[in-house]
Amino acid sequence: MKNFNGKILFLDRSDINTDEIIPAKYLTESTKIALKPFLLEDIVLERFNPAKDIEGKSVVVARDNFGCGSSREHAPWAFEVNGINMVIASGFARIFRQNMFNCGMMAVSLEKDVIEKLFTKFAGKSTSVETDIDKMLFTFTADGLKEVIPFSISQYDLALVKAGGWVDYADQKY
């Protein structure tokens, strides 16, 4: 199972699309690792510098409809090769969300007001999250602040995360 703990990258926007996460011109690469330098290269977001702000982060927190647009699994891969295995947002585009779990990564939805609270309380600080996947609890901490927030993913999604993805699961079963 992948690591779902670590420092948070806050992306304060809705509708972050997969072209912004990894532009199509890099889809000619035939390895995942080659995508590493280009993550979030085209994102439209003030005060965000992908060259500086991604390093050392393990989890993304964003607003609604994260990962809309293209079906490219290069989007989850570009996060994965940068050490980011989880995105927490108030909503996801269907294909992106499925791609994350299919890769044994996590795309976790929280209510809008909970996401708002996370931005208000933790954005701009050096914030970390610890994930207890069996109890389905996040513990956010920063500068003496702490917040424990429950989350929910289906047993099926959990099975994919624990199995490390959909290919082996399906090949055994169908």
Next chain:
Amino acid sequence: MGKTVAQKIFDAHYVDSPCSDIQVISLDAVFCHEITTPIAITDLMARGKDRIFDPSKIKAVIDHVTPAKDSKTALQGKILRDWAIRHKIKDFFDIGRNGVCHAIFPEKGFVRPGFTIIMGDSHTCTHGAFGAFAAGVGTTDLEVGILKGVCAFRYPESIKVEITGKLPKGVYAKDVILSFIATIGVNGATNKVLEFCGEVVDSMTMDQRMTLCNMAVEAGATSGICAPDMVTVEYLWQFIKDEYPSKEAALDSFSKFKADADAAYSDTIKLDVFNLQPLVTLGYKPDQVKPVSEMAGTRIDQVYIGSCTNGRLEDLEIAASILKGKKIADSVRGIVSPATPDIYSKALDKGIIKIFMDSGFCVTNPTCGACLGMSNGVLADGEVCGSTTNRNFNGRMGKGGMVHLMSPATAAASALKGEIANSELYLA
């Protein structure tokens, strides 16, 4: 309680339900192109699982970058080509016979009412125009589809989209879908199927229905669907005439996938097109839409007519009718890419290609290239394109470029003027 079109298709393809709201369904077709498939192929090989579930149900095409523009894209083509040969995939379309996936696969008769189809491409929803459940997926879902012929989805909930009225002259399916996306938003149909119906849909050709369903994903939808009718049967008749004694018999058979009168929809949206104007996007999201009249005068550097949204014969015919005998503005680079060799060939026979060339357009081979900024018409920083494609995302057609989505009629009129303009076909 009755069922929607998508629910009837799911029920006919049930394999398993690994948890309450997830259903694994069998697939009638897996479509493949050279951008998202090669990594699935190399992963299957690395796992020692270089197998395919059924060579007759896998269709493959090289369409995104063709001819190859460099060594990397040449390698992607080669991986797909070698795999197709190795597994005896008969329906593999290489250069000379290749076209934009969502145009060429329906044209070859590979899409039928009631089918389940996946592809590693978000605009796979296009094929719902035939009354199929067709959805874009990532490389891992594609890989499993190739290997086992199954895919997992949430059991579908549908939004009924009833399109009523009569389209004004010079207003097209593209304007209808842009109007719908502006109404519901880029996230308005996430995890839902859009079931398009009503008198406007009934009177649409298959080309127009494909334009409509193509952009369902821009509202977040899993698939767009038009229930099969006699228009569908007429389009498919050349491929199915040996399977049914008559067109009526074919329609009768397809009718089992029609929605029940008491089908449960999560929402019903009515769209009256009586006063609809030609529309154009602004900004970086497909739900940011304005009437062309309000954007008129916006300078453009390039006009692109093509893609899985609007690169079919009817689209080229409409654009040519506006361009005929005229020259595009000196400041505009006009590029047209007929979506398939058959469309290209028919456009040649009808004199459409000559009209484009005489007006100053560059005619390229069928390819997806420019739409996603990969080849054949990439924008420079600060440039503006009027485009018949489906996404105006930041950087979509080239870093720093701006894309205004529009119908082929608006694109042709804008090319003539050098700025966003309504076509003479639309009399405001």
